[in-house]
Amino acid sequence: MFGRSVYFLTMKMRRSERIVGVTKILIDNPYKLISLNYFTERFEAAKSTISEDLSIIKRVFNIEKMGKVETVAGAAGGVRFIPNKGIKDIKLVIDELCEKLSDSTRILAGGYIYMTDIIFNPNLIDRVGEIFATKFSDLGAEYIITMETKGIPIALMAARALNLPLVSIRKSSKVTEGSVVSINYVTGSSRKIETMSLSRRALPEGAKVIIIDDFMKAGGTAKGMLDLMKEFKAEVLDIGVLVETAQPKEKLVKEYTALVVLEDVDEIEDQIIVKPSSWVENL
Amino acid sequence: MFGRSVYFLTMKMRRSERIVGVTKILIDNPYKLISLNYFTERFEAAKSTISEDLSIIKRVFNIEKMGKVETVAGAAGGVRFIPNKGIKDIKLVIDELCEKLSDSTRILAGGYIYMTDIIFNPNLIDRVGEIFATKFSDLGAEYIITMETKGIPIALMAARALNLPLVSIRKSSKVTEGSVVSINYVTGSSRKIETMSLSRRALPEGAKVIIIDDFMKAGGTAKGMLDLMKEFKAEVLDIGVLVETAQPKEKLVKEYTALVVLEDVDEIEDQIIVKPSSWVENL
Numbered sequence: 001m002f003g004r005s006v007y008f009l010t011m012k013m014r015r016s017e018r019i020v021g022v023t024k025i026l027i028d029n030p031y032k033l034i035s036l037n038y039f040t041e042r043f044e045a046a047k048s049t050i051s052e053d054l055s056i057i058k059r060v061f062n063i064e065k066m067g068k069v070e071t072v073a074g075a076a077g078g079v080r081f082i083p084n085k086g087i088k089d090i091k092l093v094i095d096e097l098c099e100k101l102s103d104s105t106r107i108l109a110g111g112y113i114y115m116t117d118i119i120f121n122p123n124l125i126d127r128v129g130e131i132f133a134t135k136f137s138d139l140g141a142e143y144i145i146t147m148e149t150k151g152i153p154i155a156l157m158a159a160r161a162l163n164l165p166l167v168s169i170r171k172s173s174k175v176t177e178g179s180v181v182s183i184n185y186v187t188g189s190s191r192k193i194e195t196m197s198l199s200r201r202a203l204p205e206g207a208k209v210i211i212i213d214d215f216m217k218a219g220g221t222a223k224g225m226l227d228l229m230k231e232f233k234a235e236v237l238d239i240g241v242l243v244e245t246a247q248p249k250e251k252l253v254k255e256y257t258a259l260v261v262l263e264d265v266d267e268i269e270d271q272i273i274v275k276p277s278s279w280v281e282n283l
Numbered sequence: 284m285f286g287r288s289v290y291f292l293t294m295k296m297r298r299s300e301r302i303v304g305v306t307k308i309l310i311d312n313p314y315k316l317i318s319l320n321y322f323t324e325r326f327e328a329a330k331s332t333i334s335e336d337l338s339i340i341k342r343v344f345n346i347e348k349m350g351k352v353e354t355v356a357g358a359a360g361g362v363r364f365i366p367n368k369g370i371k372d373i374k375l376v377i378d379e380l381c382e383k384l385s386d387s388t389r390i391l392a393g394g395y396i397y398m399t400d401i402i403f404n405p406n407l408i409d410r411v412g413e414i415f416a417t418k419f420s421d422l423g424a425e426y427i428i429t430m431e432t433k434g435i436p437i438a439l440m441a442a443r444a445l446n447l448p449l450v451s452i453r454k455s456s457k458v459t460e461g462s463v464v465s466i467n468y469v470t471g472s473s474r475k476i477e478t479m480s481l482s483r484r485a486l487p488e489g490a491k492v493i494i495i496d497d498f499m500k501a502g503g504t505a506k507g508m509l510d511l512m513k514e515f516k517a518e519v520l521d522i523g524v525l526v527e528t529a530q531p532k533e534k535l536v537k538e539y540t541a542l543v544v545l546e547d548v549d550e551i552e553d554q555i556i557v558k559p560s561s562w563v564e565n566l
Binding site for chain 2: 016020029108126159160
C-alpha cells in the first residue's frame with residue numbers, strides 16, 4: 001500500500017514535513033489501526049519521535065474538532081483516526097441540508113419532493129455519512145445495511161467513515177447475486193406489497209448491523225429490512241435515516257435516528273417545511 | 284463550515300500544529316479552491332506563513348505521491364488538493380483487486396461472478412474512485428454519470444475525489460424523480476430490451492460528463508447511456524469501467540478505459556482469470 005520513497009534513503013524529514021505525511025495516512029484510513037512501526041519505518045524516525053508527532057495531531061484534531069486520534073496500547077496496538085464530527089459542525093451540515101430541502105422548486109406532483117441531487121452530492125453526503133458514523137461510533141457494528149438505490153450514497157459514506165463493509169438489499173433478485181433470501185413487505189404509506197432480497201453471501205449469520213436509509217414515511221421499508229435481518233439472525237443495533245416525515249407520527253419501527261424532519265409539503269402555498277430532528281436539536 | 288476555536292483567541296499555533304490543521308482541511312475538500320484568507324483567518328497567521336505551510340505540504344505530497352496541491356493565483360485564487368494517485372499506488376490497488384476477483388468461490392451458476400462485496404467495500408472502492416479521478420482529472424468534466432445499482436459506489440467515490448455531482452440513471456422511472464427522459468436499449472450480451480431513464484432535473488442540457496460503471500461485457504448498457512446522454516445534449520468526455528470481459532472483443536462502444544479484464548471464468552476447472560487492463564499495464 002505505501003512504498004518508501006528514495007528521498008528518505010538520503011535524508012530525513014523535519015517534523016513539520018513528517019507530520020503532514022502522518023496526518024494524511026491517518027485521515028485516509030478511518031478506524032484502521034496502524035502500528036507505530038509502520039510510521040517509524042516509512043519515515044525512518046524513532047518511535048518516540050512518531051509518538052510526539054501523534055500527540056500533536058491528536059491535540060490539533062481535538063482543539064479544531066476534526067475528529068479523534070485514538071491510541072491502542074500493546075503488541076497488537078497502534079493508532080487510528082476516528083472521523084467524529086463536533087456538535088457545531090453537525091448543526092452546520094444539518095442547517096445546510098434543511099435550507100437546500102426547503103427550496104420550493106423541489107415540489108413534485110402528489111406532494112413528493114425531489115431530493116436526488118442532494119443524495120448524490122458527494123461533498124454534502126460525505127459529511128452526512130460522518131454524522132451517522134459519529135452517532136453510531138460506539139455500537140460495535142460489523143456491517144452497514146441499506147436499501148437500493150437512494151440509500152446507497154449515504155450508507156456508503158457512513159460505511160467509509162466507520163471502515164465497515166456496506167451491504168445493499170435489492171428490490172429484485174439478480175442472477176449475479178447467487179442464492180438469495182427474499183421477503184415480501186408492505187410499504188407503510190401506499191400499502192403496496194413489494195419484495196426485497198439479499199444474497200446469502202452478502203452477510204454472515206449473526207452479524208451486528210446498523211441500517212441506514214434515505215427516507216422514512218410510515219416505516220414499512222425499515223420494518224421489512226428488520227424482518228429480512230431476522231432471516232440472517234442479524235442483530236440490528238440502530239437505524240439511521242436522513243429524512244423522516246412528521247406524518248404519520250406512528251412509524252412501523254420504534255427505534256431509529258432521523259437527521260431532519262419533513263414537516264409539510266404544501267403544493268398550494270408552494271412551500272416545504274423541513275426542520276432538524278429532535279436528536280440534532282438536543283445535541 | 285469551519286468554526287474558529289476559542290484556543291486561537293488566546294494563543295497561536297506553532298507550524299507543526301497549524302500544518303496538521305491545514306493538511307486536514309485540504310484533504311477533506313478535494314478539488315475545492317480554498318482562499319489563503321480562509322487559512323490566515325482560521326489560524327490567525329500571516330499570509331506568508333500560510334504560504335510557507337502550503338509549500339511544505341505540497342513538497343511532502345509530491346515526494347510521498349499523496350496527491351497534488353495546486354495554487355491558483357489572483358484575487359479569486361487560492362489553493363486546492365487534487366487526490367491524484369501515483370502509478371505505483373494504482374498498480375497496488377489493481378493487483379489487490381485482481382487477487383480478490385480471482386477467488387474461485389466467486390463463480391456463480393452460468394459463469395457469472397459474484398463481485399458485490401468488492402463493489403460495496405468502501406475502503407477499496409474509495410481507492411478505485413481515486414484512480415478514475417486521476418485518469419480523468421484534466422478533462423474538465425462537470426458531472427459523473429452512472430447506472431444504478433452497482434455503478435453507484437465506484438462512481439460516487441470518483442465524484443467525491445473530483446468534487447463533482449453524481450447523476451445516477453435508473454432502470455425504471457420513479458414518482459420521486461419528476462419528469463423523466465426514458466430510452467429503450469438492447470443489452471449487448473443477452474439481447475434483452477430494457478429501459479433506462481433519467482430525470483430532466485438531474486442534468487442540465489449541454490453538460491460535460493464522464494460515465495463510470497462497474498462492468499462491461501458487450502457494451503450495450505454503455506451504448507444506451509451514450510444514447511440517453513444525446514437526449515440531454517451532453518458531451519461525453521470518457522467512459523470508465525471497473526471490469527470488462529475479454530469476450531466479446533468488439534464492444535458496442537469504442538472509447539473507454541477499463542481497470543481490469545475478466546479473461547475467463549471456467550466453471551469446470553473452477554478458475555477465474557483476471558488481469559490488469561492494458562491502460563494499467565502501460566502506466
